[in-house]
Amino acid sequence: MKHENPHHKHSHPHSEPQHAHPSGGHAAHTGHDKHAGHTPEMFRDRFFVSLLLTLPILYFSEHFQDWFGYRAAQFPGSAWVNPVLGTILYFYGGLVFLKGALRELRARTPGMMTLIALGITAAYGYSLAVSLGLPGKPFYWELATLIDVMLLGHWLEMASVQAASRALEELSKLMPTTAHRILGDRIEDIPVSALKEGDLILIRPGEQVPADGVVVEGASTMNEAFLTGESRPVPKEPGDEVIAGAVNGEGALKVRVTRTGEATTLSQILRLVQEAQASRSRFQALADRVAGWLFYIALTLGTLTFLVWLALGRDFNFALSLAVTVVVIACPHALGLAIPLVTVNATALAAKNGILVRNREAFERGREIRFVALDKTGTLTEGRFAVRAVYAHETSEEEALSLAAALEALSEHPLAQAIVEAAEGKGLPRPEVRDFQAVPGKGVEGTLGGKRYRVGRPEWAEELGLKVSEPLKRGLKEAEARGESVVALMDEARVLALLALADRIRPSAKEAIRRLKAMGITPVMITGDAEAVARTVAQELGIERYHARVLPEDKARRVRELKREGPTAFVGDGINDAPALLEADLGIAIGAGTNVAIEAADLVLVESDPLDVVRALTLARATYAKMVQNLFWATGYNAIALPLAAGVAYPWGIVLSPAVGALLMSLSTVAVAVNAMLLRRAALTAL
Incomplete structure (x- = not known):
């Protein structure tokens, strides 16, 4: 069973059982x-x-x-x-x-x-x-x-x-313990607890952000999916805000600390979990x-x-x-x-069907469920990108994909892997790259067959003043309307192709939604992702009700609103889902999610298969x-x-x-x- 988020590696001792206590907390809501x-x-x-x-x-x-x-x-x-x-x-x-x-x-x-x-x-x-x-x-x-x-x-x-409640313990484990504070021309490592508002800190590639702050210098992308539900890596440039717990991508950043300790977004989510635990009726x-x-x-x-x-x-x-x-x-x-x-x-x-029961009352509450609220990223989708379409002009789709994959094979960007996988899946050759260079916040460039090519954000093409043909402009518009991430392949003069990448929908998600409806249960999608992305996924899956751009603290509120209409289950996988999992009448965690979501849930789906939601409710x-x-x-x-x-x-x-x-x-x-x-x-x- 995968209990780990790729950026969240630590032991998760299930061996020590904790039991209910009269004072409240998650265990107390088991009625024990x-x-x-x-x-x-x-x-x-x-x-x-x-x-x-x-x-x-x-x-x-x-x-x-x-x-x-x-x-x-x-x-x-x-x-x-x-x-x-x-x-x-x-x-x-x-x-x-x-x-x-x-x-x-x-x-x-x-x-x-x-x-x-x-x-x-x-x-x-x-x-x-x-x-x-x-x-x-x-x-x-x-x-x-x-x-x-x-x-x-x-x-x-x-x-x-x-039933054990380690949600808060898991949340606190997520945070790095040291921060790199910049003092003049030297860098010193200090405990995160010693950080003060106004400090200037360095966040290296691949590190977690120790406190909320604003980017002062550098360009990179941040993986905030497990905090905000946003599936795409978020570009960060001077003036942009960064959130404690997010994982830095390929570039080094200098950040001015704005909130520390209790005031950080992560701590606020932690407080929400505490409140949800305490208010849960027995x-x-x-x-x-x-x-x-x-x-x-x-x-x-x-x-x-x-x-x-x-x-x-x-x-x-x-x-x-x-x-x-x-x-x-x-x-x-x-x-x-x-x-x-x-x-x-x-x-x-x-357990035989891949459903772990963390709270025996789940069976009693599960039979009354009328609404199933589902998180999108990592639940209905895999949280991994795939190339949906290649819009090519003056070159074939195969050639465009082959060139892009050759350059992206040397990149560390999260979208790069999806492009490489798409090319490998089609068995395309990978030309040799010379003079490779990564341009933080923009993309990558290199020489293939004596010609200079770039792969990166469409905005980079604008900055370079490159030509974009009408068919490609239409392709860009279509991809953006669907809320997809777009990567441009360019030569020295023009944009040759656009690659549209979308979060891959889980194969069984559509069947799961159909069967939930057949059981008289209304599926509702709640996501922190953009409206366009949410609309596209909802249409493909046949979900009539969805809420996009929902902030972490609002997910629990949305679940509360649904509960007024009828008993509600919530299915999620991220840290930001923990308060909603606790707020719902039945909390179901997708197994491949973060430990904290698993600790806040009543049921855990080991296989990360949405059909298991149907199986769990049938059971x-x-x-x-x-x-x-x-x-x-x-x-x-x-x-x-x-x-x-x-x-x-x-x-x-x-x-x-x-x-x-x-x-x-x-x-x-x-x-x-x-x-x-x-x-x-x-x-x-x-x-």
């Missing part, structure tokens, strides 16, 4: 407040230790002995094996849920943690009372299996997606809401069961055992696995459907089990014992697991 300070490893370790403690509990359980017709080994103190192990299990395995329940109750939002805590506390409290002399059968096995299944569920849930998982309802149902029904049976004249022990059965049965094992099992399957399926819809089905299977049995456990059918001699309740619970758990596995088949056929 209940997992504050938790790690998948912690749940895994507790699960395996609890599982080991469960085995002797099951062996010594009276229920298990009755069902399987055996008698457990008897020895002095054997009656206390289950109470002791049950107590260890309650505090060791259950502590995480008890603490979570306290947090939920303090926030007055009882959910999964509170429901689990209620179930295990009722089972443990009643079992301990029975061990100490209360008539009845203890629930230690129920306590143990409930803790095991819930630990497994939370481990799967956290391990399936380890999305409460569906299972948590269901658990919240079940908590109230269990509490109410358990209390009612106890009071009604007492009022009907039954003894305290009978009323209490039925009440506890109701509370324990209300906490379904399957509910703890309903969402995690679907998530694990969906995450694995997504999201299928996954959400499975989640709803699983919640039905996980809680549906409660509709039958709870009234029976409460003794509604007691007059007819039917009371749901914990044993039968456990059987129903097991069946619903199996149904949930099988249904989650079926997702692989359902979603793959749709993909």
Whole structure:
């Protein structure tokens, strides 16, 4: 997977997972407040230790002995094996849920943690009372299996997606650490932090700009694509502004610093990312809401069961055992696995299809998406130039391309490579060049076959006063109307040919747009590029709505506006896309983009294929459907089990014992697991 921008090379440690924290930030928006300070490893370790403690509990359980017709080994103190192990299990395995329940109750939002805590506390409290002399059968096995299944569920849930927010860290890594300050006739290297407004600095070819400033001397081009979305290298001459983080091209520049530190454009984008992270609303998982309802149902029904049976004249022990059965049965094992099992399957399926899931809620939000906003450069297009047309006059197109490629082969200009590739693709010969010379900000010149040729900006031809024929003028007008970069091939007297270069559209982009529309989703293109470029790309792809010349800080605003019309996904790859990725209901990063975009996204498309956007949204819809089905299977049995456990059918001699309740619970758990596995088949056929 390409996580790198060509100008952005540093390590990207994915190994250290960071998890949600209540204070805000990107991780917090995953709705994982209940997992504050938790790690998948912690749940895994507790699960395996609890599982080991469960085995002797099951062996010594009276229920298990009755069902399987055996008698457990008897020895002095054997009656206390289950109470002791049950107590260890309650505090060791259950502590995480008890603490979570306290947090939920303090926030007055009882959910999964509170429901689990209620179930295990009722089972443990009643079992301990029975061990100490209360008539009845203890629930230690129920306590143990409930803790095991819930630990497994939370481990799967956290391990399936380890959401980490390193966006800000990646942004700060982009900046160079030293700057070359010019003092009179000498140059000194100083830390970027020591730069002050008004300092004169030198930016050498290929270096990153350390601070915002204005060019004082020199000519070059700058790659600002990953900051502004502008696909073309931007020419820089005295008086032009340069942006911190941009990459200098072929010429050395002297720049007067205008903004440093917090005031730079890059720092402002960083602030936008922080704001977007902090303002992101927490999305409460569906299972948590269901658990919240079940908590109230269990509490109410358990209390009612106890009071009604007492009022009907039954003894305290009978009323209490039925009440506890109701509370324990209300906490379904399957509910703890309903969402995690679907998530694990969906995450694995997504990975097989080149979609990395960084936020499990992506599946829940993805099914509602009505608008997909797409960045242009690097997303719908490859961010690499290709020769679209050669306008030649008084020479053939092949000869013009051959001559231009011969000169450009020695140039470092970004457009040069595209011209060389075009000539190589057609198998054209490359004449030998003598007396080659690069003219910064203009182009290159050299002698081929005894004649002097120049390749460079059309403006250079104007400055030299060279003749331009009418067909070439028409070609120039057409290329400029399309927003393309134009390179002129000149001899000593006239312009021989014009080469129009455009950012190459990704092969699958058109099909992706067609399929999004078929799903009832409206594609919207948002780009920092020029109106003419945006219009040309939008027409070719069949996109009706587009916004051009959108500044980095405005992308998030455009996404906000779209969100008012309906749930919106944003697909992007640049640093300038990070605030928009966070602002969107669903952030999708193109894998070949910069690390910061990847860190700000919910989903990452490894192959940089726009069709993967369609696959991701199809998978999201299928996954959400499975989640709803699983919640039905996980809680549906409660509709039958709870009234029976409460003794509604007691007059007819039917009371749901914990044993039968456990059987129903097991069946619903199996149904949930099988249904989650079926997702692989359902979603793959749709993909």
